[in-house]
Amino acid sequence: MFRIESPKLIAGLARITRDIGVAEELAQDALVAALEQWPRGGIPDRPGAWLMQAAKHRAIDFVRRGQLLERKHQQLGHELGAPADPAEALVEALDDELGDDLLRLIFTSCHPVLPPDARVALTLRLVGGLSTEEIARAFLVPVQTIQQRIVRAKKQLAEAHVPFEVPRGDDLAPRLASVLEVIYLVFNEGYSATTGDDWMRPELCEDALRLGRVLAGLAPGLAEIHGLVALMEIQASRLAARVGPNGEPILLLDQNRARWDRLLIRRGLESLARAQAIGGGVYTLQAAIAACHARADRPSDTDWHAIVALYGELARVAPSPIVELNRAVAVGMADGPAAGLAIADRLADALSAYYLFWSVRADFLAKLGRTAEARTELARAAELTTNARERQLLLERAAKL
């Protein structure tokens, strides 16, 4: 229950107190009061409203204690004339749409002044409503590490005087990118866990999806939010198909598509359509590529030429050797391995330390009948990967040639 209410409480309070640390404390106080009073008096019909009232009372007290009064009094002066109780008037005047406050909270907790892991921890805590224990478990770090990260983050925000607001104008795009980066970071940690024995942690994917959907609801006019949600929904649709019975990873083209979640695919395609109707961007393009796969009932139904075109777009908008490598794979499927290899060859300098580069080349070479070379490059890839299961897969592929 608190998970549901606390982000809204914190958001509303943060606008009053201008300090998310204080906001969180006041929210906790309200929740503690609820825990004390509700067992006696019964749970109120509208618990959210009760909590917000309780939190506001505490905020009024806090403001009365003078920390903010002087600054705010001037601000209020020309908005409301001379209120009888400036503190109460301040709090009542901020009875605006909650949605805006939650949006402000998301942008603030994802502020680029904070390092990425601090942004992740703070956002999951304040906006996602996760406990520090849950966050620690999700990222396989001690609880104290998360607690310290969060404490430090709040301090940094206060010291940098980060305003509690939604960025506007030229600031919006980079700040939005920061928010989307945080959400996708959480998703990826769940989708292809970088630490620990599991290859995936689906719960984190759910947390990220939820954050993304909330954001999409709060700021529906921004294409890339829908693009990111689309990408995550479609990727999440494959969670049940990505791992074999022995925990071994299964490549996209080898997956049992009956295990792809049709509901998530449908939702992903809907989000993609929304994104494309508004505009687009890097996440939207990646989602469009994922959608090409999602629409194919069998690997042979895949529209590779569409994927090639999309990678071409992506290469223009956000060029990188990795994008080029992915484009090479798509070209290889659409136009044959020789064409794909030609593109991959140009990436040797940039990607020689990247195990997938050698794996992709090996695949082309094998298809061209250059088996010995393929085997060598698979061995090279196996050396470069840090994931034990990946290494095994690569060595097995080499043995099968």
Place this chain on the structure above:
Amino acid sequence: MRFMVFVKATKESESGALPKREMLSEMGKFNQQLIDAGILLDANGLQPTSKGARVTFNGSKRTVVDGPFTEAKELVAGYWIWQCKSLAEAIEWVKRCPNPHDGGGEIEIRQIFELTDFPEVPEEVKKMEQHFAATKK
């Protein structure tokens, strides 16, 4: 975790009477809360059992029974699919739902099995699954 949340039927819903505008509006607001919270995955109302059918299985025998069916409160009038962190959270959201029918009703919550709960299957079953998936649109 995902949950299927069923709204049980009543005599009124089984009669085919459409819900009052006020109820639809309240329900609409509730659905919007679910959307805003990022947890609503799907939602559908089911037509009364007078438009449905049952098939009973007995060995190799199949018997079709046309609706309507009795015991309204055992029937399903609608369902949601939600993504929640726990059953406790799902229960909390259900408590916030407006009364689904005049004069009360019941909502049941069931956790959905995830495919990730089931490991990959042997080749033969896999081929069968893939054939089935490919032929349905």
